[in-house]
Amino acid sequence: xxxxxxxxxxxxxxxxxxxxxxxxxxxxxxxxxxxxxxxxxxxxxxxxxxxxxxxxxxxxxxxxxxxxxxxxxxxxxxxxxxxxxxxxxxxxxxxxxxxxxxxxxxxxxxxxxxxxxxxxxxxxxxxxxxxxxxxxxxxxxxxxxxxxxxxx
Amino acid sequence: xxxxxxxxxxxxxxxxxxxxxxxxxxxxxxxxxxxxxxxxxxxxxxxxxxxxxxxxxxxxxxxxxxxxxxxxxxxxxxxxxxxxxxxxxxxxxxxxxxxxxxxxxxxxxxxxxxxxxxxxxxxxxxxxxxxxxxxxxxxxx
Numbered sequence: 001x002x003x004x005x006x007x008x009x010x011x012x013x014x015x016x017x018x019x020x021x022x023x024x025x026x027x028x029x030x031x032x033x034x035x036x037x038x039x040x041x042x043x044x045x046x047x048x049x050x051x052x053x054x055x056x057x058x059x060x061x062x063x064x065x066x067x068x069x070x071x072x073x074x075x076x077x078x079x080x081x082x083x084x085x086x087x088x089x090x091x092x093x094x095x096x097x098x099x100x101x102x103x104x105x106x107x108x109x110x111x112x113x114x115x116x117x118x119x120x121x122x123x124x125x126x127x128x129x130x131x132x133x134x135x136x137x138x139x140x141x142x143x144x145x146x147x148x149x150x151x152x
Numbered sequence: 153x154x155x156x157x158x159x160x161x162x163x164x165x166x167x168x169x170x171x172x173x174x175x176x177x178x179x180x181x182x183x184x185x186x187x188x189x190x191x192x193x194x195x196x197x198x199x200x201x202x203x204x205x206x207x208x209x210x211x212x213x214x215x216x217x218x219x220x221x222x223x224x225x226x227x228x229x230x231x232x233x234x235x236x237x238x239x240x241x242x243x244x245x246x247x248x249x250x251x252x253x254x255x256x257x258x259x260x261x262x263x264x265x266x267x268x269x270x271x272x273x274x275x276x277x278x279x280x281x282x283x284x285x286x287x288x289x290x291x292x293x
Contacts, residue, residue: 069169
């Protein structure tokens with residue numbers, strides 16, 4: 001049963017990226033989409049907070065943390081939504097997920113988490129992957145420019 | 153422009169979830185998660201919404217509806233992972249399946265429905281990135 005929910009999670013996140021691409025193809029403004037997404041999610045979390053019955057009590061030190069990381073999330077999604085207009089949705093989505101390597105590095109630095117061999121391999125693969133994707137995009141851009149020049 | 157956007161995504165998206173780890177480190181009760189996420193989403197709404205309003209970009213019916221669907225899918229994904237974790241499936245299985253699976257679905261949709269063609273370097277990059285994300289999921293959660 002638990003595994004079924006893992007696959008449902010994969011479907012939901014995969015469809016999220018696909019719906020973002022479809023919305024982009026229908027000429028939705030990237031900023032308006034992100035505002036709508038975050039607006040609905042704010043409402044849902046607000047409702048969840050009160051339905052849990054614990055009320056809206058937050059220690060003061062949590063507020064700047066939530067504001068800072070919330071801003072990071074919105075900027076990231078805005079960048080993703082803008083990027084799929086000029087690049088591939090697959091690459092954008094992969095970057096969104098590869099970014100989980102950044103907090104892993106920060107955790108090793110701040111919380112002195114162990115740098116395991118699996119993590120070292122993952123970081124190396126991630127770096128090579130980013131280099132390949134950047135290089136691949138450069139080739140795509142060069143070919144598109146060449147094609148445009150030939151047409152002109 | 154594309155390169156800059158990718159760098160922004162790399163530096164900001166992963167860090168956005170780091171706050172929950174900091175809160176866990178402070179030993180605060182689990183009930184703090186929902187008010188924390190309410191402020192988290194509201195701050196994101198403000199940082200994009202205010203410049204959008206100043207620029208005069210309209211929030212149309214289309215964006216409201218597509219945004220609602222995106223929010224529903226995002227929350228559904230989080231809930232599905234939470235249920236899987238509550239069902240005693242270990243995190244090092246839940247995260248690689250959910251995240252790796254989503255990349256696979258997007259790559260498939262990219263080729264089949266959005267007409268995205270990949271050159272050899274793109275293909276190698278996506279394959280290695282897919283492996284890296286799975287390994288990060290196995291090692292980190």
